[in-house]
Amino acid sequence: xxxxxxxxxxxxxxxxxxxxxxxxGVVLLSNIVYSAFLLxxxxxxxxxxxxxxxxxxxxxxxxxxYVGAVNVLILFAIMLVNKREDFKDIPGRWxxxxxxxxxxxxxxxxxxxxxxxxxxxxxxxxxxxxENTIVEIGKHFFSxxxxxxxxxxxxxxxxxxxxxxxxxxxxxxxxxxxxxTITTSLTLPERPRELASxxxxxxxxx
Amino acid sequence: MQLQYFLVLAAxxxxxxxxxxxxxxxxxRVLMSIELMLNAVNLNLMGFSNFLDPTGIKGQVFTVFVIxxxxxxxxxxxxxxxxxxxxxxxxxxxxxxxxxx
Numbered sequence: 615x616x617x618x619x620x621x622x623x624x625x626x627x628x629x630x631x632x633x634x635x636x637x638x639g640v641v642l643l644s645n646i647v648y649s650a651f652l653l654x655x656x657x658x659x660x661x662x663x664x665x666x667x668x669x670x671x672x673x674x675x676x677x678x679x680y681v682g683a684v685n686v687l688i689l690f691a692i693m694l695v696n697k698r699e700d701f702k703d704i705p706g707r708w709x710x711x712x713x714x715x716x717x718x719x720x721x722x723x724x725x726x727x728x729x730x731x732x733x734x735x736x737x738x739x740x741x742x743x744x745e746n747t748i749v750e751i752g753k754h755f756f757s758x759x760x761x762x763x764x765x766x767x768x769x770x771x772x773x774x775x776x777x778x779x780x781x782x783x784x785x786x787x788x789x790x791x792x793x794x795t796i797t798t799s800l801t802l803p804e805r806p807r808e809l810a811s812x813x814x815x816x817x818x819x820x
Numbered sequence: 821m822q823l824q825y826f827l828v829l830a831a832x833x834x835x836x837x838x839x840x841x842x843x844x845x846x847x848x849r850v851l852m853s854i855e856l857m858l859n860a861v862n863l864n865l866m867g868f869s870n871f872l873d874p875t876g877i878k879g880q881v882f883t884v885f886v887i888x889x890x891x892x893x894x895x896x897x898x899x900x901x902x903x904x905x906x907x908x909x910x911x912x913x914x915x916x917x918x919x920x921x
Contacts, residue, residue: 630829637833640852641840653852656833660859663826667870672880672887676862679887684855684894691848691898695905701845701912714842718835725831729824736823736871747877754881766888773892780899783906 626666633659646692654685671748826867834860847901847911851894858890 617625636655643649657680664673744750755763833856840853862883869879905911 626825630825633829634832634836637836637856640849640856641836641844646846646848649849649852653855656856656859660863663829663863664866667826667866668874669866669870669877669880669883672866672883675884675887679891680855680859684891687894687898688848688852691851691901694902695848695911697905697909697911701914704914711843714839718839721838722831722835725835726828729827729831734823734872743874744877747880750877751880751884754876754878759881762885766885770888770892773896777895777899780896781902 622666626663629659629662629666633663647689650685650689650692653688654681657681657685668743669747671751823867823871826863830860830863830867833857833863845913847904847913847916848898850913851897851901854897855890855894858886858893862886 633656636652636659639652640649640656643652657676661673661676661681664670664676837853837857837860840856841850844850844853865879865883865886869877869883873879901911904916908915
């Protein structure tokens with residue numbers, strides 16, 4: 615990292631405050647759409663922290679995958695389940711919230727003291743920073759991490775197939791002897807949905 | 821910039837994620853909290869990779885794998901939420917008690 619020390623500290627502080635504020639907004643705001651957009655803020659500030667940690671490739675991958683794919687996927691899910699419902703009050707719920715807050719604060723205090731007390735064996739000299747992290751990560755991927763790298767592709771394929779099967783409309787046709795529906799090899803075995811009304815009503819189904 | 825700074829930051833993010841995971845009632849917000857926790861773990865990995873192992877950056881490789889698994893988890897989780905919503909007509913976590921008793 616060839617930035618000055620002061621610049622690093624100031625930008626790190628700004629990114630940390632931004633990350634914590636947006637994370638609290640994700641958890642505490644009542645509107646779920648605001649939470650989803652603030653989640654993008656969390657991901658972008660974490661990407662900035664990665665750049666401060668000399669990891670440019672992972673920072674770019676963080677923005678591409680999290681902000682570009684996961685956040686958009688969450689927004690699509692919010693649109694698909696867009697049902698403004700008021701949750702019924704449960705008696706004694708504030709006790710649950712309070713106790714969870716106490717437990718999380720205690721966990722944070724425990725982790726903080728552990729981090730600050732432990733003598734980390736860092737060599738105080740400035741570490742030799744790798745110039746080209748992409749080349750180094752590529753070497754790792756194709757030499758000693760080759761098997762996990764290939765398994766990741768299989769995992770992504772399985773996740774894609776599983777997501778499509780789970781989110782498909784009707785897995786089992788309710789009446790097997792249906793009228794003649796032309797099934798080719800390109801159509802999924804699901805019930806053909808009735809046509810959306812051509813005139814007015816739109817966006818009714820789920 | 822010290823290692824402890826990033827570790828405390830990741831710990832704070834993880835605790836916020838746990839709080840949201842337990843207390844939120846919207847199922848989509850639970851998934852968002854899981855993403856927060858995974859990002860906290862990634863921040864830990866990157867901090868250790870930069871400060872303790874700066875020449876052979878294995879922490880960044882692990883971070884890429886965690887990002888991959890997180891993307892797959894988000895896709896499957898949202899598909900599960902869609903399926904539950906289609907069956908139960910709600911996304912309230914308090915009413916998802918199909919496997920509870």
